[in-house]
Amino acid sequence: MLAQFIINGLIMGVNYSLLAIGFAIVYNTTKIFHIAAAGLYVFAAYMFWLFSVPIGLHSIIAGLVSVILTMSLSLLCEIGVYRPLKHLKATNNVAMIASIGLLAIIINSIAMLFGNNAKVIQTVSSESLTIGEILITSPQLIQVSVGVIIILLILILLKRSGWGLRLRALSDDEILFKVLGYNPDATRTVIFLMSGAIIAISSDLTAYDLGLDPQMGMNFLVSAIVAMIIGGIGKTWTCLIGGLTLGVLQALVSGYFSASWQNAVSFILLLLFLFLKPSGIAGIKTRTV
Amino acid sequence: MLYIAHILIILNIYIILVQAANLTIGMSNLLTLCQAAFYGIGAYLGTLFLNQFNISFLAIAAIVMTATGVTSLIISFASIRLKGDFFIFATLAFQMIVFTILNNWTTVTGGPNGISGIPSIKIFGLIQLKGIYPHLIFSYVVAAATILLMRNIIRSPFGRTMRAIRTDEIAVVATGRNASMYKTWAFFISAALSGVAGILYASYIPYIDPSNFTLDESIFILSALFIGGIGNIKGPLLGAVFVVVIPELLRFVGLPTDIAADLRQIIYGLSLIIVMFCRPQGIAGVLQPSNR
Numbered sequence: 001m002l003a004q005f006i007i008n009g010l011i012m013g014v015n016y017s018l019l020a021i022g023f024a025i026v027y028n029t030t031k032i033f034h035i036a037a038a039g040l041y042v043f044a045a046y047m048f049w050l051f052s053v054p055i056g057l058h059s060i061i062a063g064l065v066s067v068i069l070t071m072s073l074s075l076l077c078e079i080g081v082y083r084p085l086k087h088l089k090a091t092n093n094v095a096m097i098a099s100i101g102l103l104a105i106i107i108n109s110i111a112m113l114f115g116n117n118a119k120v121i122q123t124v125s126s127e128s129l130t131i132g133e134i135l136i137t138s139p140q141l142i143q144v145s146v147g148v149i150i151i152l153l154i155l156i157l158l159k160r161s162g163w164g165l166r167l168r169a170l171s172d173d174e175i176l177f178k179v180l181g182y183n184p185d186a187t188r189t190v191i192f193l194m195s196g197a198i199i200a201i202s203s204d205l206t207a208y209d210l211g212l213d214p215q216m217g218m219n220f221l222v223s224a225i226v227a228m229i230i231g232g233i234g235k236t237w238t239c240l241i242g243g244l245t246l247g248v249l250q251a252l253v254s255g256y257f258s259a260s261w262q263n264a265v266s267f268i269l270l271l272l273f274l275f276l277k278p279s280g281i282a283g284i285k286t287r288t289v
Numbered sequence: 290m291l292y293i294a295h296i297l298i299i300l301n302i303y304i305i306l307v308q309a310a311n312l313t314i315g316m317s318n319l320l321t322l323c324q325a326a327f328y329g330i331g332a333y334l335g336t337l338f339l340n341q342f343n344i345s346f347l348a349i350a351a352i353v354m355t356a357t358g359v360t361s362l363i364i365s366f367a368s369i370r371l372k373g374d375f376f377i378f379a380t381l382a383f384q385m386i387v388f389t390i391l392n393n394w395t396t397v398t399g400g401p402n403g404i405s406g407i408p409s410i411k412i413f414g415l416i417q418l419k420g421i422y423p424h425l426i427f428s429y430v431v432a433a434a435t436i437l438l439m440r441n442i443i444r445s446p447f448g449r450t451m452r453a454i455r456t457d458e459i460a461v462v463a464t465g466r467n468a469s470m471y472k473t474w475a476f477f478i479s480a481a482l483s484g485v486a487g488i489l490y491a492s493y494i495p496y497i498d499p500s501n502f503t504l505d506e507s508i509f510i511l512s513a514l515f516i517g518g519i520g521n522i523k524g525p526l527l528g529a530v531f532v533v534v535i536p537e538l539l540r541f542v543g544l545p546t547d548i549a550a551d552l553r554q555i556i557y558g559l560s561l562i563i564v565m566f567c568r569p570q571g572i573a574g575v576l577q578p579s580n581r
């Protein structure tokens with residue numbers, strides 16, 4: 001049983017890591033507490049459902065469409081709200097409140113259009129793979145393989161590509177970034193597009209396995225934020241460590257104890273980290289006055 | 290009339306909550322996401338005492354205020370020195386833990402089914418509040434007392450130091466004042482007042498379940514504060530009126546009933562964004578929310 005729990009936890013952890021990376025690249029660079037990410041998450045899942053169930057496209061095409069639409073919505077949030085606010089010299093907290101407004105608009109528009117009921121994408125019971133005592137269903141297999149490939153791709157892009165370098169430079173020091181002649185707005189555009197895509201992929205993978213409803217976004221986002229913090233704020237690859245740790249912990253708690261207490265346990269872990277090691281498992285050590 | 294009285298009672302409860310939030314967020318620049326947790330602890334503890342013991346409101350309020358205040362010390366002790374976002378994360382975690390406990394500790398809190406048939410509060414142990422109008426008058430009294438307390442805090446040396454901390458914490462520390470101590474007290478008072486709002490709610494409705502004390506509720510209180518404006522008395526007052534009364538007014542516009550609730554939320558979201566664009570300091574605020 002232990003092996004089964006750990007495997008389930010790792011698969012969930014990959015999902016958390018993906019969403020955490022989507023949140024973290026916005027948070028680290030723009031310092032916006034991007035709560036609207038929960039709205040994007042729900043939006044992506046509904047677009048995936050819309051194109052694969054009522055319209056009847058193949059899951060892969062529906063997924064791609066959902067990713068592209070979510071990227072545009074993410075960019076719309078940036079161009080329509082965050083960027084004008086930044087040019088008005090608004091503070092971080094103002095951007096956060098505007099983000100809460102965005103979240104309310106997105107989630108309730110979806111609830112209005114599609115109803116408040118839960119929906120499922122994959123109706124037939126799925127095949128599963130058995131290795132020894134461990135059982136993995138085929139949606140889980142898709143989740144873990146696609147998830148891991150995407151995460152590795154993002155991490156390599158961030159480390160090796162020019163825009164990855166610019167992204168890290170922007171998160172380090174925006175004024176110096178401007179002084180050296182780079183355009184922060186252009187980099188932010190890329191950041192929000194990227195973040196939208198990552199959030200959509202994470203959402204589609206989960207929705208395919210577990211179904212969707214308009215209120216699911218906040219739950220997943222909160223777990224992803226926990227993953228981001230216990231991994232360590234300021235870097236991106238740490239989200240992976242945090243996500244996997246959190247996933248395994250939650251699976252063990254729900255396996256041996258009770259599923260309803262898994263949130264409490266993960267937040268107690270978060271509090272312990274905040275009190276004892278605020279930089280997370282592998283984050284940047286900062287000292288603020 | 291009953292409907293208007295109901296709205297007014299809810300409004301009074303929110304005035305207390307948003308004023309309490311103003312003390313931490315507006316006065317001492319600690320952004321918290323756990324107002325609803327204290328509200329919930331107050332409601333559940335108040336229910337426990339209303340159900341078990343036949344004591345007056347003042348006694349229950351004193352117990353609940355002490356209990357929520359002491360609970361706030363647990364967070365303060367460990368995280369008041371954490372800067373900016375880390376404090377938000379700590380309060381977020383606390384909020385989620387409290388909600389999970391309320392939702393799962395079924396023997397005491399009744400779990401998701403909540404607790405119903407809560408006896409109403411007694412004033413001085415004699416007069417029991419029966420029906421909606423006594424509750425309305427009583428909620429006015431408590432809200433007015435809260436506003437008076439806030440006014441005095443803002444004008445007192447304590448309030449002045451708090452505003453100084455908000456503007457320049459390092460300067461305050463340099464003049465020999467213990468900034469963390471001041472913040473801890475602000476958080477303590479804020480938590481205690483939220484607890485009182487919880488007792489009022491439990492006694493009035495008289496049914497509580499964990500869904501009233503979620504993270505969304507905390508976010509709702511936070512946005513009410515930011516819409517109204519931080520740092521003074523008028524701001525939170527107007528913010529509470531805005532978030533409680535405006536959605537009710539929209540009931541009379543004649544929206545189709547099946548989408549009315551969602552549409553109200555959308556309008557609420559839009560107004561949040563519009564206020565942040567046009568008046569980032571809030572409708573009646575004096576200061577922009579500062580950088581974390």
